[in-house]
Amino acid sequence: xxxxxxxxxxxxxxxxxxxxxxxxxxxxxxxxxxxxxxxxxxxxxxxxxxxxxxxxxxxxxxxxxxxxxxxxxxxxxxxxxxxxxxxxxxxxxxxxxxxxxxxxxxxxxxxxxxxxxxxxxxxxxxxxxxxxxxxxxxxxxxxxxxxxxxxxxxxxxxxxxxxxxxxxxxxxxxxxxxxxxxxxxxxxxxxxxxxxxxxxxxxxxxxxxxxxxxxxxxxxxxxxxxxxxxxxxxxxxxxxxxxxxxxxxxxxxxxxxxxxxxxxxxxxxxxxxxxxxxxxxxxxxxxxxxxxxxxxxxxxxxxx
Amino acid sequence: xxxxxxxxxxxxxxxxxxxxxxxxxxxxxxxxxxxxxxxxxxxxxxxxxxxxxxxxxxxxxxxxxxxxxxxxxxxxxxxxxxxxxxxxxxxxxxxxxxxxxxxxxxxxxxxxxxxxxxxxxxxxxxxxxxxxxxxxxxxxxxxxxxxxxxxxxxxxxxxxxxxxxxxxxxxxxxxxxxxxxxxxxxxxxxxxxxxxxxxxxxxxxxxxxxxxxxxxxxxxxxxxxxxxxxxxxxxxxxxxxxxxxxxxxxxxxxxxxxxxxxxxxxxxxxxxxxxxxxxxxxxxxxxxxxxxxxxxxxxxxxxxxxxxxxxxxxxxxxxxxxxxxxxxxxxxxxxxxxxxxxxxxxxxxxxxxxxx
Numbered sequence: 001x002x003x004x005x006x007x008x009x010x011x012x013x014x015x016x017x018x019x020x021x022x023x024x025x026x027x028x029x030x031x032x033x034x035x036x037x038x039x040x041x042x043x044x045x046x047x048x049x050x051x052x053x054x055x056x057x058x059x060x061x062x063x064x065x066x067x068x069x070x071x072x073x074x075x076x077x078x079x080x081x082x083x084x085x086x087x088x089x090x091x092x093x094x095x096x097x098x099x100x101x102x103x104x105x106x107x108x109x110x111x112x113x114x115x116x117x118x119x120x121x122x123x124x125x126x127x128x129x130x131x132x133x134x135x136x137x138x139x140x141x142x143x144x145x146x147x148x149x150x151x152x153x154x155x156x157x158x159x160x161x162x163x164x165x166x167x168x169x170x171x172x173x174x175x176x177x178x179x180x181x182x183x184x185x186x187x188x189x190x191x192x193x194x195x196x197x198x199x200x201x202x203x204x205x206x207x208x209x210x211x212x213x214x215x216x217x218x219x220x221x222x223x224x225x226x227x228x229x230x231x232x233x234x235x236x237x238x239x240x241x242x243x244x245x246x247x248x249x250x251x252x253x254x255x256x257x258x259x260x261x262x263x264x265x266x267x268x269x270x271x272x273x274x275x276x277x278x279x280x281x282x283x284x285x286x287x288x289x290x291x292x293x294x295x296x297x298x299x300x301x302x303x304x
Numbered sequence: 305x306x307x308x309x310x311x312x313x314x315x316x317x318x319x320x321x322x323x324x325x326x327x328x329x330x331x332x333x334x335x336x337x338x339x340x341x342x343x344x345x346x347x348x349x350x351x352x353x354x355x356x357x358x359x360x361x362x363x364x365x366x367x368x369x370x371x372x373x374x375x376x377x378x379x380x381x382x383x384x385x386x387x388x389x390x391x392x393x394x395x396x397x398x399x400x401x402x403x404x405x406x407x408x409x410x411x412x413x414x415x416x417x418x419x420x421x422x423x424x425x426x427x428x429x430x431x432x433x434x435x436x437x438x439x440x441x442x443x444x445x446x447x448x449x450x451x452x453x454x455x456x457x458x459x460x461x462x463x464x465x466x467x468x469x470x471x472x473x474x475x476x477x478x479x480x481x482x483x484x485x486x487x488x489x490x491x492x493x494x495x496x497x498x499x500x501x502x503x504x505x506x507x508x509x510x511x512x513x514x515x516x517x518x519x520x521x522x523x524x525x526x527x528x529x530x531x532x533x534x535x536x537x538x539x540x541x542x543x544x545x546x547x548x549x550x551x552x553x554x555x556x557x558x559x560x561x562x563x564x565x566x567x568x569x570x571x572x573x574x575x576x577x578x579x580x581x582x583x584x585x586x587x588x589x590x591x592x593x594x595x596x597x598x599x600x601x602x603x604x605x606x607x608x609x610x611x612x613x614x615x616x617x618x619x620x621x622x623x624x625x626x627x628x629x630x631x632x633x634x635x636x637x638x639x640x641x642x643x644x645x646x647x648x649x650x651x652x653x654x655x656x657x658x659x660x
Contacts, residue, residue, distance in 0.1 A: 195387055195388075196389050196391065198356050198385070199389040199390075200391075201355075201376045201377070202376050202382060202403075204403055204407060214391055214393075217393040218393055
């Protein structure tokens with residue numbers, strides 16, 4: 001179904017160009033707005049030519065929102081989530097594909113069902129667990145009456161507590177499970193010939209050896225693809241960092257953008273907000289550009 | 305080096321039996337070929353020796369030790385796979401040396417042994433390449449090198465040549481045979497290719513439907529096939545089977561007659577092709593002629609029966625064409641007799657046959 005005619009080519013090129021234009025236009029407006037001063041940016045209509053204050057606005061946004069440490073936080077958070085997901089998903093898929101054990105299908109479907117439960121749906125229980133990781137166990141002890149028994153017997157009140165709020169662990173750990181990633185690996189592992197596993201067994205490699213020496217190196221492109229997607233996803237997270245980091249020291253760049261949005265009765269300094277947005281957009285863009293070569297290969301086809 | 309004893313081995317997949325009680329003992333240093341059509345259980349048997357499949361019942365002993373419960377690496381076997389199964393992300397040297405790396409051999413020793421193995425297989429200049437850049441024959445050599453480096457007690461080959469083209473296959477066959485002569489390691493080779501089997505084997509094991517049909521040297525299996533299945537499976541073109549009878553005095557007759565009904569087998573190259581009828585000859589109408597260079601194969605029918613006849617030599621002038629009528633003489637000293645029901649071979653003393 002590959003048809004080649006000059007008119008068709010022209011039309012498809014035109015359509016692609018229109019698509020590109022409509023995708024890039026908002027970014028252009030952000031960049032232009034970030035280059036004007038307060039008066040020009042609030043003119044109606046806003047001029048569509050760049051002004052001379054771009055660098056000043058960037059510096060102002062950086063300082064006002066304290067973006068330096070926030071971007072470091074964001075990088076730690078996003079990289080932690082991405083690496084965690086890449087590793088946990090590989091390990092989970094390894095277990096699902098290569099081992100036969102009781103309850104394997106239950107595990108498989110449990111993972112599958114989490115696809116239908118994104119973070120926003122389970123935010124309250126997830127927050128409760130992050131606030132005290134041991135709370136489910138505490139609940140078990142309370143319900144089974146062990147707490148009561150121990151109190152009666154010894155007078156000691158059992159109260160398990162391990163809070164993760166306002167820490168990198170709390171930001172990262174609850175987000176590193178990923179069904180999507182697990183399935184990406186699963187599909188890849190299923191394409192590998194069984195003989196490879198058998199050859200490794202004949203060579204004397206155990207399961208862990210096989211995982212690290214054969215499976216992980218072979219899934220490099222998958223890891224790059226998954227890592228990139230998940231880095232961008234984590235970078236853009238708003239709700240979770242907002243809930244978990246009440247202490248400003250652990251805030252991420254994306255939640256910090258809120259600080260730059262003009263208040264209802266404040267100065268309408270949108271040029272600063274736009275400049276801040278540009279800064280915060282930059283790191284994931286760099287990651288995508290840097291990883292693009294690997295990323296596409298991982299999604300398109302398995303390396304033979 | 306070791307002998308392998310297979311005693312009453314059964315294999316079932318989900319209660320469906322695929323291997324039904326195989327007994328086989330392989331002597332130290334012997335080259336045994338398991339031959340059979342696809343689905344006959346030959347690969348399963350090999351994989352049970354390797355430890356890649358569990359043994360449902362019976363036992364396998366290598367070098368006197370029962371290995372049923374042992375992991376593949378503890379059995380001292382090395383295997384060469386049909387699709388090579390090289391690790392695509394490792395160089396040839398890493399592929400060959402991986403077993404040593406897993407075993408914790410130090411790097412200098414590992415490098416020396418990899419170099420020695422590569423040298424002996426003629427792949428020394430490929431050591432830094434990745435498998436993806438190698439040809440089929442080179443990959444197969446690397447796979448053999450990977451098996452050799454472990455200095456195994458038993459070599460297992462799972463149809464290793466079936467992915468190669470015909471010329472390379474013949475060449476690798478000779479190389480594998482040479483390798484066996486040099487190393488003298490007990491080897492088990494699985495194939496469905498009878499030429500491969502005949503040329504490689506010290507002893508041939510013909511399998512069908514998960515049972516051993518016959519064990520013997522290639523000559524024995526070809527000259528005295530133990531069953532109709534073996535007779536039809538070994539030899540190309542395949543043996544002709546005619547219905548006939550065996551009288552009490554040992555006289556064999558083609559077609560119906562007095563006596564026990566039997567299946568008469570006769571190889572296409574043992575039938576004589578005649579221009580004129582003699583006593584006891586059969587009519588033969590040629591339908592197809594295949595020119596082999598060294599001879600011709602004629603496909604045709606004799607009455608109701610399909611027959612294949614092979615003739616060696618033969619000048620162009622005398623070449624019979626399709627549609628031509630000729631006459632066949634079947635020398636009764638060359639025929640093989642099989643029971644109609646069971647397909648087992650009926651052995652008659654040659655003297656009685658010659659009396660015909």
